[in-house]
Amino acid sequence: MSEERTVVAMVGNPVSGKGRGAVTYERVLDLMIEAGERHGFDVIDLTGSSFDDSLRRTREESDRYGHLVVAGGDGMISLGANAVGCSGKPLGIVAIGSGNDFARGLGLPVNRIETAVEGIVGAIVRGSHIDVDMGRVTSLPGGDGEPIDRFYGGMLNCGLDASINDRANHSHLPGGSLRYFAAVLVEVTRLKRYGYHIKATLVDGSVEEYDLLTPMITVANSRHAGGGLEISPYSRFDDGLLDLVWIDHMPNPIEIADAISKGYNGRLLASHVFGWKRVRDVEITRADEGAEPPVLMSDGEYVGSVPVRVEAQRRALRVLVPPAVAAEHRADDGSRTLAALERDHRDPVTGVFI
Ligand SMILES: Nc1ncnc2c1ncn2[C@@H]1O[C@H](COP(=O)(O)OP(=O)(O)OP(=O)(O)O)[C@@H](O)[C@H]1O
Incomplete structure (x- = not known):
């Protein structure tokens, strides 16, 4: 009996990072496809012609994938949250926008494509994630x-x-x-x-x-x-x-x-x-x-x-993070905030x- 292959859906944003998004997303996609070949998962691209079009596609085609990876700025976090929030499906974040405030707060790499993709691939393979509000x-x-x-x-x-x-x-x-x-x-x-x-x-x-x-x-x-x-x-x-x-x-x-x-x-x-x-x-x-x-x-x-x-x-939002980032979040018991x-x-x- 053959096991079902993991499918990772990707969504980019050509206008993020003041227009750099179109080029950087090509690189992110290539890296993810290469990693998929190495680790045995498939990659599909669900980028649409606008935010609403991308969101519609990720929702309508949600049966086709088990993980969603967004590449762009905080607008793409909004997209990811509304596509897979409350579903238990993990979200990977390649922060290549202008502000990248959500990724920064989580301790994820910002404007470092290779490091971000490596972290996401490692998290997919090891099942490493955190659940955030x-x-x-x-x-x-x-x-x-x-x-x-x-x-x-x-x-x-x-x-x-x-x-x-x-x-x-x-x-x-x-x-x-x-x-x-x-x-x-x-x-x-x-x-x-x-x-x-x-x-x-x-x-x-x-x-x-x-x-x-x-x-x-x-x-x-x-x-x-x-x-x-x-x-x-x-x-x-x-x-x-x-x-x-x-x-x-x-x-x-x-x-x-x-x-x-x-x-x-x-x-x-x-x-x-x-x-x-x-x-x-x-x-x-x-x-x-x-x-x-x-x-x-x-x-x-x-x-x-x-x-x-x-x-x-x-x-309610499951985010793919490297094990070290997951450990850091687990260690935060609120005492620093107090x-x-x-x-x-x-x-x-x-x-x-x-
Ligand atoms: N596929 C798309 N085509 C065109 N525009 C899009 C698409 N997807 C998202 N957008 C729009 O692009 C704008 C910028 O997106 P995003 O937040 O990702 O980048 P940024 O503004 O550079 O980063 P940040 O929000 O971190 O400063 C958003 O307003 C979003 O609605």
């Missing part, structure tokens, strides 16, 4: 756009952070970090207080409900945004929780400079400009006061508008400064 965004009644039901790996950006992301996506500057940094500088000069109504379930199950007038609110699953800026330094991949990070009050120029410098040193939330709270889920709707919130973005992709519910999906909270004088449950 995702966020799930769904629309609530009362919105007027298309219904939303979407997973994300990194962050749901709901205010200034979404405008920064949008501006960085349309920038002609080279390099993800530079584009993001330039977008931050422009957008912080145009701060508006958007009006949100928040209903959040905290770690201890208690529910808090209040209006929030703020230029920025993010619902983070992973730590980084914009090519390395640690917006949510207390986020952990497997705690079954999401982190709400928002601008608490309109900062003055000194506070802005201080927050940016802290942001690049992993200490953004030591700044009193920012509010932080860990949640199991949160509903974000429009408050009576404040400006109309901008469009929502997750993993750098357009999602839709409020009102939405966002829920943590505990360990130490960071203590250092920054934050209460782990309520998020307020103590």
